[in-house]
Amino acid sequence: MRDKEASMPDVTNFTYKLDGRVVATNDPIISGREVRALGGLDPASDYILIQIADRTSRSIGLEEAIDLREMPDCEFLSFAGDRAFSFTINERGWEWGSATISAADIYRYASIDEDLELILDSAGDTVIPADGAVTLGGQGVERIRSHEAKTVVIKVNGRSRTVPRRKHSYREIALLAYPDANFEKFKYTITYLKGVHGAEGDLVEGENIEVKNGMVFNVRRSDKS
Structure with missing residues (x-):
């Protein structure tokens, strides 16, 4: 019995979040394609995959390898489409899978205190309403920053x-x-x-x-x- 137990592989579950759902896998290293497939995104090539990191985000390619051992709190968002949009939040690079991003998502995923005000630099320091959104994909890179509201x-x-x-x-x-x-x-x-x-x-x-x-x-x- 002991020999049988000793010969059993050491299986560890790794998890990540995809669109708010917890997904489990036994593989410590998986591809962007597998992240999509395990989350039921089929066909995988129809979806943009965005990884949320420490106050930043980036798109993940289909064949890009992700080491879950290095990211215990890994979180992804999926978007139907084939284009990622680039912008900055407080001078940190961001990518998004939709042509708009809501102020609520900026506050949430960039870990910005809700008492701070969001400013759109490219629109002449326009204040972004708390229930508003920013349109991406125009000429140049949209720059968003936060500061103490007046x-x-x-x-x-x-x-x-x-x-x-x-x-x-x-x-x-x-x-x-x-x-x-x-x-x-x-x-x-x-x-x-x-x-x-x-x-x-x-x-x-x-x-x-x-x-x-x-x-x-x-x-x-x-x-x-």
């Missing part, structure tokens, strides 16, 4: 408001909900969610609060009498 978008009573990135007072938030606020006649009850570090609570008269993108305020007015 404004943030918050929600006050369900409505989006763009405000300066700084601390805001109780009265400033109340005025966003009720531009005609009368603090002598009415009482304003303010609660907030999704604050800095996930904070939530109440904002009262005399207090200031740091705001961030996606922060939610609910303001209710009642008669003091």
